[in-house]
Amino acid sequence: MxxxxxxxxxxxxxxxxxxxxxxxxxxxxxxxxxxxxxxxxxxxxxxxxxxxxxxxxxxxxxxxxxxxxxxxxxxxxxxxxxxxxxxxxxxxxADVYTQYDTQALHLDSGDYLALDARSAFVDKSDADERHVHLLQGAAFFDVETESRPFVVTAGDVRVQVTGTAFEVTGDENSGMVSVAEGAVNVVIENASWQLRRGDRLVWSDDVGARLTKFDASQTASWRNDVLISDDMTFAQIVDVLDRRMPGQLIVTDATLSDTKIVGSFDLSDPQQSLDLVVELMGAKVISMPYVVSVIAKR
Incomplete structure (x- = not known):
C-alpha cells in the first residue's frame, strides 16, 4: 500500500x-x-x-x-x-469522526454503531445494501436483520453480514475483525473467511492474515474504557492507546511490535497505561510532547 x-x-x-x-x-x-x-x-x-x-x-x-x-x-x-x-x-x-472520546449512534438504517476515539467513517448505504466505510480507527456494530446486506469496508477488506454484532478496526494497511454474535464473511483480495462468535481475524500488509479465538464478551472493550488483551501484540495495544492521546505514538523496533501481551489496561488514563506497557516491555519513550513519542528498546 x-x-x-x-x-x-x-x-x-x-x-x-x-x-x-x-x-x-x-x-x-x-x-x-x-x-x-x-x-x-x-x-x-x-x-x-x-x-x-x-x-x-x-x-x-x-x-x-x-x-x-x-x-x-x-x-x-x-x-x-x-x-x-x-x-x-x-x-x-468523513460523515462522523471522533477526537479523544468514543461516540455511540444509530445509522439511518437503524443499525447501532459505536465509534472509538480518533476514528472516522463514511456511510455509503443505498437501496441495495447498507454500507459503512471505516476510514480509520475502530467501530463496533450491532446490525439488524433485514433483506439488504450490511457491509463494512476498511482499505481492501470487506466484511458482510445480515444480522450480528462485531468489531472492525483498520485503515489501508492493517486491521482486525472480532465477532461477538452471529457470523460474518470477510474478504481480503482473493481470500475469504467465515467468522463466528469468538473468532478474530487480524491482517496487515506485512504479515498477511491470521485467524484466532478470543473471549467474545471482550469484543470492543474500549466501549467501557478498558483494553483487554489476550492475544494482542504490543503494536496493536499502542495503536489503541494512540487513539486517546495527542500526537503520534511510533514503535521503531519490530521485535517490540510483534511481542504478544496479556493484560488489562485503563483507557481512561492512557498515559498511565502507556507507561505500564512500556515498562512491561523494558522499553523507553523518547518524546516531543503533543507531536510524537518514539517507543524503542532501552
Whole structure:
C-alpha cells in the first residue's frame, strides 16, 4: 500500500542517516545510501526530508553532538507528520469522526454503531445494501436483520453480514475483525473467511492474515474504557492507546511490535497505561510532547 511504503521509506532513510552519522567514511554505508537514493524519486525525497528535519532539530544543539535519540525523534517527526496528514484527510471526507472520546449512534438504517476515539467513517448505504466505510480507527456494530446486506469496508477488506454484532478496526494497511454474535464473511483480495462468535481475524500488509479465538464478551472493550488483551501484540495495544492521546505514538523496533501481551489496561488514563506497557516491555519513550513519542528498546 502507498501509505505503508511512504512510512517505510522514511524509516529506511532515518536508519541510513543514523549509521552514517557515526561512520561517515564507511564505504559500505556510503554504497548503501547510494543504492537507496538510486531506487527512485520517492527515496531521494524521503532522504532530503530527513536532512531538513535534522537541520531544524539540530540547530538548538550545535554545541553538543546529538545522540541517536534526537535523530530517531527527527525521523519519527516525519512519520508522524505523514500519519497526521492522512488523518486530517480522512476527517475532511468523513460523515462522523471522533477526537479523544468514543461516540455511540444509530445509522439511518437503524443499525447501532459505536465509534472509538480518533476514528472516522463514511456511510455509503443505498437501496441495495447498507454500507459503512471505516476510514480509520475502530467501530463496533450491532446490525439488524433485514433483506439488504450490511457491509463494512476498511482499505481492501470487506466484511458482510445480515444480522450480528462485531468489531472492525483498520485503515489501508492493517486491521482486525472480532465477532461477538452471529457470523460474518470477510474478504481480503482473493481470500475469504467465515467468522463466528469468538473468532478474530487480524491482517496487515506485512504479515498477511491470521485467524484466532478470543473471549467474545471482550469484543470492543474500549466501549467501557478498558483494553483487554489476550492475544494482542504490543503494536496493536499502542495503536489503541494512540487513539486517546495527542500526537503520534511510533514503535521503531519490530521485535517490540510483534511481542504478544496479556493484560488489562485503563483507557481512561492512557498515559498511565502507556507507561505500564512500556515498562512491561523494558522499553523507553523518547518524546516531543503533543507531536510524537518514539517507543524503542532501552
Amino acid at each position: 502507498q501509505d505503508s511504503d511512504e512510512i517505510q521509506r522514511i524509516r529506511d532513510a532515518t536508519d541510513i542517516f543514523l549509521r552514517l552519522r557515526d561512520n561517515p567514511e564507511d564505504p559500505k554505508l556510503l554504497r548503501e545510501r547510494e543504492l537507496f537514493l538510486a531506487r527512485g524519486e520517492e527515496e531521494r525525497l524521503a532522504y532530503h526530508k530527513m536532512l531538513q528535519v535534522w537541520s531544524v532539530t539540530g540547530t538548538a544543539k550545535r554545541a553538543k553532538r546529538p545522540g541517536v535519540a534526537s535523530l530517531a525523534l527527527a525521523g519519527a517527526v516525519l512519520v508522524a507528520g505523514y500519519v497526521t496528514f492522512q488523518a486530517n484527510r480522512h476527517i475532511l471526507i
